[in-house]
Amino acid sequence: MKPFVFVNVAASVDGKISNERRVQLRISSKEDMERVDKLRAESDAIMVGIGTVLADNPKLTVKSDELRKKRVLEGKPENPLRVVVDSKARIPEDALILNDEAETLLAVSKKADLEKLKKLQEKAMIFVAGEERVDLSELMEFLYHIGVRKLMVEGGGELIASLFREGLVDEIYVYYGNVIIAGKNSPTIADGKSLDEPAELELLEFKKLGGGILTRWRVKRKRFN
Numbered sequence: 299m300k301p302f303v304f305v306n307v308a309a310s311v312d313g314k315i316s317n318e319r320r321v322q323l324r325i326s327s328k329e330d331m332e333r334v335d336k337l338r339a340e341s342d343a344i345m346v347g348i349g350t351v352l353a354d355n356p357k358l359t360v361k362s363d364e365l366r367k368k369r370v371l372e373g374k375p376e377n378p379l380r381v382v383v384d385s386k387a388r389i390p391e392d393a394l395i396l397n398d399e400a401e402t403l404l405a406v407s408k409k410a411d412l413e414k415l416k417k418l419q420e421k422a423m424i425f426v427a428g429e430e431r432v433d434l435s436e437l438m439e440f441l442y443h444i445g446v447r448k449l450m451v452e453g454g455g456e457l458i459a460s461l462f463r464e465g466l467v468d469e470i471y472v473y474y475g476n477v478i479i480a481g482k483n484s485p486t487i488a489d490g491k492s493l494d495e496p497a498e499l500e501l502l503e504f505k506k507l508g509g510g511i512l513t514r515w516r517v518k519r520k521r522f523n
């Protein structure tokens with residue numbers, strides 16, 4: 299069993315999610331950021347790859363006081379669980395995602411350094427799965443086991459591509475901001491090795507939002523390898 303997995307990502311019209319320097323760019327409009335905050339508040343957990351943590355140092359918390367209060371009234375923690383996919387436990391000990399505003403699960407592989415894990419254990423729960431890289435299917439089963447039914451994946455491109463390769467994505471939202479970023483080496487919505495066969499999607503929704511366009515897609519076929 300696995301949670302319902304949806305990806306949310308903001309891209310330029312040319313499909314980039316950052317630039318070649320990998321700095322955090324504001325691609326979403328104000329209206330889109332409000333939508334993203336609602337999606338976070340409705341999720342049980344929010345996942346990112348270590349590449350995103352190293353580049354952006356995100357907090358991955360719900361920004362609206364109202365939405366956090368609503369979660370508490372529903373008997374949930376103020377913020378969803380934060381999940382970092384980090385094979386070798388490269389996460390800096392002072393990363394904002396390890397702060398006490400929310401719980402964090404660090405998913406590592408057997409390659410992770412034990413001494414570093416001992417230190418990180420004070421700040422995050424640790425889950426070990428996979429020899430070289432994190433075994434994402436095993437991680438999904440574990441998340442379901444601990445009560446995660448709705449998982450939001452915020453990126454980056456390498457993690458998103460792996461999740462598609464393993465047939466683990468149910469839906470994807472792409473917000474196309476009104477910008478062109480360019481750059482052959484700029485991260486895109488799905489990076490890394492290309493899929494053996496393209497993932498087939500069904501368009502569920504599209505609408506103008508702020509200066510850009512929001513699209514929502516369902517994944518039709520799930521196994522590609």
Ligand SMILES: NC(=O)C1=CN([C@@H]2O[C@H](COP(=O)(O)OP(=O)(O)OC[C@H]3O[C@@H](n4cnc5c(N)ncnc54)[C@H](O)[C@@H]3O)[C@@H](O)[C@H]2O)C=CC1
Nearest residue numbers: 307308316320347348349350353432453454455456457460
């Ligand atoms: N515009 C947007 O909505 C967003 C943009 N970004 C941008 O994306 C960039 C980071 O993306 P990436 O470098 O692609 O990093 P990423 O966040 O996808 O992390 C990839 C890393 O995760 C680790 N990993 C462990 N097991 C893995 C597995 N089974 N599959 C895949 N990865 C695994 C590896 O170390 C791998 O290098 C940054 O520039 C960030 O600003 C990130 C999130 C959202």
Ligand SMILES: Nc1nc(O)c(N)c(N[C@@H]2O[C@H](COP(=O)(O)O)[C@@H](O)[C@H]2O)n1
Nearest residue numbers: 308323324325326354356357358359452
């Ligand atoms: N939806 C969206 N639009 C953008 O324009 C973005 N740059 C991102 N980035 C994602 O949000 C994370 C930052 O979260 P916090 O504000 O620190 O809570 C960042 O790491 C990306 O995952 N997303």
